[in-house]
Amino acid sequence: MGLMASNSFGKILTITTWGESHGPAIGVVIDGCPAGLPLTVEVIDRALAKRAPGRHALTSPRREADRAQILSGVFEGYTTGTPITIAIANTDANSNAYLPIKDILRPGHANYSYLQKYGIYDWRGGGRASARETACRVAAGAVAQLILDCCGITAIAYLQQVGSVTTTPSHDLQLLRSSIDNSALFCPNIDDEMAIASAIAEAKECGDSIGGVVAFITSPLPVGLGDPIYEKLEARMAYAMMGLPASKGFEIGEGFAVASMRGSAHNDSFSCSSNGKPAMTTNHSGGTLGGISNGMPLYGRVAFKPAASIKIPQATTTLTGNATTLEMAENFRHDPCVAVRAVPVVEAMVTLVLADALLMQCSSNLKKHTESKHARHTIDATHQY
């Protein structure tokens, strides 16, 4: 019998998520959050609204209110340093839609491996394998952002690619933030957003799904986040991202493109900035050296596979091994492109990893590290990436 004991994430700032897609509620327990941070339900609800389904005709039509309830860890609007428990009710689950397929193996989904491992599977909405769980990560990310606010760190994720359509973002983080906040598909460029919407719509009309890439970028980080060797900052990011449902690839900096580069092109040179401090002139590495943040923005990408749920009939078997065809009902609710709704989730995971790394770096003296916007050893960083 298997043990499902891997529902927690983080070292000092830890999160433990709980709940299934069609259970009464889902939620998260956040431990290790410093006291005194201003936290309200509204802060969490604002973050949840970005991830919620039904935001756009090209995302799942499931309509969840996604209202957070803070059950512990906050008093008079401030964190108390004790575990923060957040519950989110499931209000729009339609388990009946899953009845006709409950005894069928779903290609690309998790029921086969869950069943083999545990001998039992909550088929309602994919149970624990449903991306509904990622709402908990987004709620926790909103709390983690309060920690990053102490150091003026921001993290932004955006939709960079769907199918073969790509987009190039502004290098100005404020512009990037506002363009994404104004885009229902989290796309930084309105023209590209239309091309991306067409690509998703075309796949959807065919009864199919389509893959995509979510990119992330942070403001220049304080030098020193991340620990060699097994806890390198990019290793923690990779771990966080590859733990997301449907993620199939992770890159930091130039990523796989380094394979076709030369050292002379890839090395980030140092130069003296106007204030006499060393500064890097490029950021091919993606913001880390030796697994430790180097004062530059951290940036990378996560590739998401096309959603397993498609309307095109698929050859498969029943749970007992009889050949059959999986046909999703016309009203079956799913995301034709999971990368869209993964954007706020990737952003939350970046935030959680950085907040945890920050606490690891300065837990002995948080005050010292938060007095200035940047940590003591921060060097000047250009915004090139």
Ligand SMILES: Cc1cc2nc3c(=O)[nH]c(=O)nc-3n(C[C@H](O)[C@H](O)[C@H](O)COP(=O)(O)O)c2cc1C
């Ligand atoms: C935000 C988000 C929404 C998702 N929505 C769907 C969906 O509607 N249908 C589906 O088949 N998979 C969806 N997924 C992916 C499945 O949860 C995932 O593929 C499944 O749990 C199997 O895990 P794996 O792809 O990591 O192997 C979504 C993933 C994310 C991140």
